[in-house]
Amino acid sequence: MLRDKLFAYHQWASQEILSHTEGLGDAVFTREEDSSFASIKETVRHVITVEKLWLLRMTGIEKPAAEQFHVDTAAEAKQAFMLLHAEMELYFSSLTEDQWQEVMRFTNLRGNSFEETREEMLFTFINHASYHRGQIVSLLRQFGEEGTVLDYIYFPKENR
Numbered sequence: 004m005l006r007d008k009l010f011a012y013h014q015w016a017s018q019e020i021l022s023h024t025e026g027l028g029d030a031v032f033t034r035e036e037d038s039s040f041a042s043i044k045e046t047v048r049h050v051i052t053v054e055k056l057w058l059l060r061m062t063g064i065e066k067p068a069a070e071q072f073h074v075d076t077a078a079e080a081k082q083a084f085m086l087l088h089a090e091m092e093l094y095f096s097s098l099t100e101d102q103w104q105e106v107m108r109f110t111n112l113r114g115n116s117f118e119e120t121r122e123e124m125l126f127t128f129i130n131h132a133s134y135h136r137g138q139i140v141s142l143l144r145q146f147g148e149e150g151t152v153l154d155y156i157y158f159p160k161e162n163r
Contacts, residue, residue: 006103006125010095013129014088015162016153018081020136021047023151024143025077032077036145043139047080048072050135051087057128058091060109061121069112095125 024032024043033044040046051072059067074080103122110116119127133153140150 006095006122009129010091010125011162012155012158013132014084015158016136017050017084017088017132019151019153020139021077021081021084024139025081027143027148029076031143031146031148032080033075034146036142038142038145039138043077043142044074044080046135046139046142047077048074050132051080051083053131054087054091054128056112057124058087058094060107061124062094063107065108066110 031043033042035041038046040049048071051074052069055070055072056067072080072083074083098121104120106118106120107124108116108118136153140153143150
């Protein structure tokens, strides 16, 4: 199924960017720059916090609280994402097709009300994370480091 492939890609890309960053050292992970977020660490903290919010919304919690994750190093971030993604996989595997298409109501952190299917929520947070992975690659280049290629086309090639 397409959503299974996209989630698998999302898991791969999340680990790839963190593994790449981990190889550059924690000084790069925590280095501050003038950007949307102060550092790669803060960008990653934002992404994982938002992903957990989406999972909670998908389970029917209309206005979940934002959980703070301990991601002070790239290694800690990799572990936190692995655990969250395993929780997501378990939940996703329990859903029927009708449940994926069920419209869920939720309120975002700004107080705006929305209605989306679980499938749309999945696409939303995968797209959100892709956007921020691009920001991380831009930060790496600003730091004089080499980026990494995370386009979907490389995922199936490396995971056959």
